[in-house]
Amino acid sequence: MGGKLTLASANPDAMPGVSDWVQNVWHVVHGIPRGCVLTYGEVSRLAGPGGSPRVVSKALGKAPGSMKLPWHRVINSQGRISFPQGSGSYRQQKSRLEKEGVVFLNGKTDLNRYGYAGALDRLLWGSKL
DNA sequence: CCATTGACCGGCT
């Protein structure tokens, strides 16, 4: 493989007009394990310089459905789903996450339990949570 | 080219 990041299960070459950074976002999101979540800000940082959390959401919306990106594993820094409550997208995202074992309490998930920082803690300190 | 808009974030009151 070249120096560029490429998606394992998608075809970057078949999508002209998409910036490298957006493809980095797709790559990062594609790597989020089942039952885990990442915030828009974390994805933005992991995708490298040149973007912003806002653009992450744009990038997700732009991803073709055929890519089968686990977009539902990206939530905001408050541990909440960023779609308006009651919208179809909100319900779909929530049910997909719950199916993977992510628990919502008052519409909010515990980032220390399912998030990136939490995963790191469990790696370093064992499962104390 | 300028203004507005977002599935956002972090600091500050």
Next chain:
DNA sequence: TAGCCGGCCAATG
């Protein structure tokens, strides 16, 4: 705890 606010950057009209 809850808002407000400025910053962020690509897409859109």
